[in-house]
Amino acid sequence: MTSVMACIDGSPSAPAVCDYAAWASLRLDCPLSFLHVLDENRYPTSSNLSGNIGLGSREHLLEELAELDARRSKLALEEGRLMLEAAKKRALEKGISSPLLKQRHGDLAESLAALEDEIRLAVIGKQGDHANVGSQVGSHLESVLRTLSRPVLVTPNAFKHPESVMLAYDGRPTMDKAVQLIAGSPLFKGLPIHLVMVGADTNDAWEQLKLAKENLKAAGFDVQIAIRSGEVEPTLHAYQNEHAIDMVVMGAYSRSRIREFLVGSNTTKMLSTSRTPLLLLH
Template sequence: MTHVMACIDGSHSATGVCDYAAWASQRLGAALCFLHVLDQVQYPQPSDLSGNIGLGSREHLLEELAALDEKRSKLALEQGHHLLEAAKARAIADGVANPQLRQRHGDLVESLAELQQDIRLLVIGRQGETSDNLSQLVGSHLENVIRTLQRPILVSCGEFKAPQSYMFAYDGSATARKGIELIAASPLLKGLPCHLLMVGADTSDAWEQLKSAERVLQDSASAVHLAIRAGEVEPTLHAYQAEHAIDLLAMGAYGHSRIRQFLVGSTTSQLLRSSTGPLLILR
């Protein structure tokens, strides 16, 4: 069975992740699973420290170091357990039946890659536990997760607000067309109005591409609005989103236009940093 899987940690993003995951679980009719990963760098597993102590060191130092590591690991496990139980209680209050809980020790990206056969949609926060401040608004693992995971990813960028509309950044590529087909076939955004926006030259060919995408969405979206805007990708997307009070931005992770360069290049973090609403990244 595939799940909506939500990554939970001790950051301020956790409540938003929990609420968006509960919303997505109910929209998709899919089971919800909360995942907490103990970072192997922050909380290394117990190891043999004898080779790390210099000559002349006393045996009790080894014992004290080992005891400290064991205590840190136990406390981290306990904290993770409490986080997962709190997320479960919150999801149940939101109407989700019997959310599942998983805890792993290791690297987040590697853990998700191993679990992705069980994932229908991943929900993750923009900020992680180790980047929970204004100077590090994008979690250090997030871009690696987006590049690695072959599953749709919903990124929570703030407090939860149930989406009432969405925008798809469309570039006419095969990947973008596949993204439109995925949205049309999924109940996640079904019944919501959609804005299809192209950033580029206003040409007859561009309009034909938009109209082709519109036909795919006709049975899914309550209304489809088409638009072409010139300008730089990031500010143009956000300006249109603000102008029309759009709740959610959806786009493909790969394509063959400036949007592709934008998503897989160094400016990925700029989009995530400046977004005020959730982003749905389609693979």
């Protein structure tokens, strides 16, 4: 059975990750799992320190360094276990019956890829516990979004119960799939949906929006549609602020890094500037 899988660490966003994951688990009526991954770059499973010891150094120095490295990894594992237990307690208080706890050693994106068959929705904080100073996006987030084909909910540092949703609609097949996914999922049932397209105000664009609107209305949603001109990121945020929208749904990174190098990535821009959760779909 698939689950909502929340990736937790020691970052300020961890409580919000727990709360949004619990919210999604209850809405989807599916299990909740918490995942903590011990970064192999910070806490390697084993170390060969012989190349770091100068000539003439004594053997016991090498042994002491290896023991220190082992103690650090052991403490980090224990810290992760305590984080998982705290997340479980928080989820139980939110009404989750039996949250599952998972701990892995390695790379976050690779760990999630290995667990992909178990994931219905991944939830991850915008900033990890060792994001670069000044960075607006966690160091592992882009690789997770590029690796994982499941929907990923990226959370801010504080939880707010979602009461409205905006789908950044661009007419691509990915967004038509997103409309079908929203229509068939209980995640947003009962919430108003705004379909917003940024681009030229043409008859073809309106026809695409109206078709998407009808699909959502047939599923019982209250839907508003709009076309706005301007640059994608600031225009979407302006509409979001104007209508006090709590969550944004949009396409994730394309598969082509070369294309994004040439034309830029709206995903990156939205991730960097958003103050509300983003649900990213492939």
